Amino acid sequence: MFYREAGDFKTSYRDDNQTFPIRLDRAGYWIALFVAFCVIPFFVNDYWVNSIFAPFFIYAIAALGLNILTGYAGQVSLGTGGFMAVGAYACYKLMVAFPEINIVFHVLIAGGITAAVGVAFGLPSLRIKGFYLAVATLAAQFFLVWLFNKVAWFYNYSASGQINAPERTVFGVIVTGPNTEAWAKYMICLVFLVGVAWVARNLTRGMTGRKWMGIRDMDIAAEIIGVNPLMAKMSAFAVSSFFVGIAGALFFAVYLGAAEAGESFGITKSFLVLFMVIIGGLGSIFGSFAGAAFMVLMPVVLKNLLVGTMGWPTEIAAELEFIIVGGLIVIFLILEPHGLAQLWRLTKEKLRLWPFPH
């Protein structure tokens, strides 16, 4: 009844192409931002930030990154965990080497370094495609994790082989280290997420994004109509790895505080982010959020329900989680290959006609 284009007159090309063409969507967007920035930070406690908000925001950044590569440019990658590790270790080295520089820049530079590594491992994508490439990205995954485990320079020769985030501040507020307040963690992740999402949305609806989609749909045809496959694929790898690197840096510095490559950035992490993208929706910004939220919330709910309420051993809960996630992946691929985002789109279509569908 209220969800209509009617009466919302578009008088310029700019208006016509905006992200949220329907007034209610725009209002919802601003309200969501307002609540996220100005309401929730006053109420969050450690439990909510550590088990839901921080992982959700960080995984959403990673999922956005992978979605650009897999959903928009069509290059399946199983190396996300390895690239997150690059971001984490680059951030760690920078934090230790230049303590006087603000951590925000460290995170961004860590993203840049990851982008360079991503491009290097993305080069073979010019020659190999599809699942050949997916397997080739496994090389990045295993090699990078091995590198950070074995070369002591990366973890500053610490005896445990772990990296620990030193305490750093932004505008006088502590954001890393054990003394971080819950709201500070929340805010820094949120700011990065909003920034990344804004960049991703605007890249994907412009020239760059159209080139990526051309390459995804059929690379030879795209090449014939004038898309340079080298530039398109490499830019997809660069942007994607940049985001994934930021996610890795935040994951280590803000969320975990201490990390070890094999444990925190193993191949399961690659799968996890890929599943977020599949369940959320390939080639959709909203889908990245939905997928990340789903994959973060599901284990929490399952654990609370089975272990907390019914007193089952955690082992069985973990095994059931594998079964449910795996099953859902297959079910989604069969019933709705475009994921939660498509379900959301269908709901909105229905809503536009409601309550008079004829």
Place this chain on the structure above:
Amino acid sequence: MPEQLLFAMEVTLNGLMAGVLYALVALGFVLIFKASGIFNFAQGMLVVFAAMTLVGVQTGQIPFAHLINTIFGTKIHHFGWTVPTILAIIVAGAAMVFVAWVIEKYILQHLIGQPDIILFMATIGMWYFMHGFAPLMWGSEVMKLDVGLAQGINETIDTTTYGWFGYGFFIDNLDIVAAIVAALLVTALVLFSQYTKQGRALRAVADDHSAALSVGISLRFIWVLVWSIAGFVALVAGIMWGSKSGVQISLAEVALKALPVLMLGGFTSIPGAIIGGLIIGVGEQLFEFAIGPLVGGATQAWFAYVLALVFLIFRPQGLFGEKIIERV
């Protein structure tokens, strides 16, 4: 002869033997890929599941005992009998056929005509599903698999090589058995696909789906058949791997190494899978032997993948793969 050379020879031999095990897993991939164009990421998990089922049946474990105990508060774990090895292998084989049937009926049927990459991701979903299902069914401890295969150092080779070079090579009997079994398995597969009706139908499907359909070959039957064979190959691979290092879920990650083996050998070639396996097996052992100590060791974790990656840049279809032709 200099000592280093002797060591290198021993490492090469052991690498060949390890390569056989990779090849066994890779074989299952190739079979499915040839017949249905599906890149079955879950093959490694099939290996683990097959091996777990075998041990579970053999030792008389009750399936889902842990889950049943949790729900009903009982304390059951074993039936209290042990099943003879042969019978256990037959039961495990039947279980793999059942798995193949389930996969075909509930997953592949619904994904016909989807892009390859969607099917690939569906098999990753299957990998994940079984990652939870297998330990839920048979428990998550390391299981000891013993089907009475010869194990330990081979004395004959040890004494013979000692007589030749003054240094005895250490070759595990189990590796030799694995090599023989692999050779037998490949021979059986080749005979099957050359001389039986089903085998010919299978090759026809691999060649051209629609043409095979039009001469009256049932695609569904062939797919169940080929997944069953892949399940059987997984069982054999599972027996070998399991006897060597015990059965546990992390075995599936080792089995992932069959992927670079395939990329090296080509996805459509059975000899490619064998030779790729041998190259990777020898390559990673020699690399670890020669370069490993300089860079901190444990290079087996990535060497196979990087080798395949570098190799693919020069020859995207692998050593024995069919040339990839793309049209708009």
